[in-house]
Amino acid sequence: MRLETLPDGLINLADFEGPARERMSAQAWAYMSGGAADELTLRANRCAWDAIKLQPRVLRDLSGGHTRLPLLGRELAHPILLAPIAYQRLAHEDGELASAYAAAAQSAGMVLSAQSSVEMEAVAKAFADEPQSGPLWFQLYWRNDPGFMLELIQRVEWAGYQALVLTVDAPVHGARDRERRAGFQLPDDVRAVNLGGRKQPIELAPGQSMMFDGLMPRAATWREIDWLRTHSRLPLLLKGVSHADDAREALQRGVSGLIVSNHGGRTLDTLPATAELLPVLRAAVGEAVPLLVDGGIRRGTDVLKALALGADAVLLGRPYVFALAAAGALGVAHGLRLLRDEFEIAMALTGCKTPADAGPHLLW
Numbered sequence: 001m002r003l004e005t006l007p008d009g010l011i012n013l014a015d016f017e018g019p020a021r022e023r024m025s026a027q028a029w030a031y032m033s034g035g036a037a038d039e040l041t042l043r044a045n046r047c048a049w050d051a052i053k054l055q056p057r058v059l060r061d062l063s064g065g066h067t068r069l070p071l072l073g074r075e076l077a078h079p080i081l082l083a084p085i086a087y088q089r090l091a092h093e094d095g096e097l098a099s100a101y102a103a104a105a106q107s108a109g110m111v112l113s114a115q116s117s118v119e120m121e122a123v124a125k126a127f128a129d130e131p132q133s134g135p136l137w138f139q140l141y142w143r144n145d146p147g148f149m150l151e152l153i154q155r156v157e158w159a160g161y162q163a164l165v166l167t168v169d170a171p172v173h174g175a176r177d178r179e180r181r182a183g184f185q186l187p188d189d190v191r192a193v194n195l196g197g198r199k200q201p202i203e204l205a206p207g208q209s210m211m212f213d214g215l216m217p218r219a220a221t222w223r224e225i226d227w228l229r230t231h232s233r234l235p236l237l238l239k240g241v242s243h244a245d246d247a248r249e250a251l252q253r254g255v256s257g258l259i260v261s262n263h264g265g266r267t268l269d270t271l272p273a274t275a276e277l278l279p280v281l282r283a284a285v286g287e288a289v290p291l292l293v294d295g296g297i298r299r300g301t302d303v304l305k306a307l308a309l310g311a312d313a314v315l316l317g318r319p320y321v322f323a324l325a326a327a328g329a330l331g332v333a334h335g336l337r338l339l340r341d342e343f344e345i346a347m348a349l350t351g352c353k354t355p356a357d358a359g360p361h362l363l364w
Contacts, residue, residue: 034178042265045296169240282310300342
């Protein structure tokens, strides 16, 4: 990886967008920054965090405070992880490897996308080389090929990943107008390097629907959740559950945790913001189940608000890809440090000595 310098004026996560847009192609920018349809959910994610107000407590003794917390059997240095984002070499030539080194250096966790443009073993080595790194998980999309899926999850386990994250809210692509207007196509040198082989072609009879007769029969159902739990020793989290009944069903089938997500507004438009979904799902699953949230996280106060609403940790999405485009690994590390510093400021100014102190009492 090459060593880069930070552009001037990067004092919060929003500041990375300008340099990122200058460095990315119009097609890559449309892919990374856009959402589905009218992008109502994309905008709602951010607006929902803005609308929540904090109510501080004062005059508390916060000496010795910290940002540490438990999650899936290990202690995290802080509750910030990198969300799974595909094809990061669209943003920077070092792609997911740069993001991994930055996350490991900042003691942040990372969820590697199945559609990573860097080999999973290289990303795992970046984490293994840093003893203070956060957790490293692998995100899956279901492929209707049990043999391929078994080989993939065995490879994930051998590489040292500590959990599987199955994305369940995107059995098909959303209608992404911005991508289509930009004519987005993957360049020849960027591909999902961990997904070898060729998907089986879809054969339809006259009058059959590509969606309901072709694509949906290949999509995951609850049967596939049972299959994954049977064939992998790793904890399994589901990403993209938004209905309380589905959350309860997941727990009945032995899922280890949930990620509250609407896919960053990239699949079904007009879904509720994740800040609105979070307390509903926490009420559905109880207090003991690990619950993470993504979508619209930009400030340290957002991280604190998420914990107050019931999250155990948050996943950062687009902002770290913009930081990657702006300055590679150094950019991502700087962005993570800014967010963690803001989180500590928010804790101190609301009277929270540890993340466990965050609760509904902090919200106006």
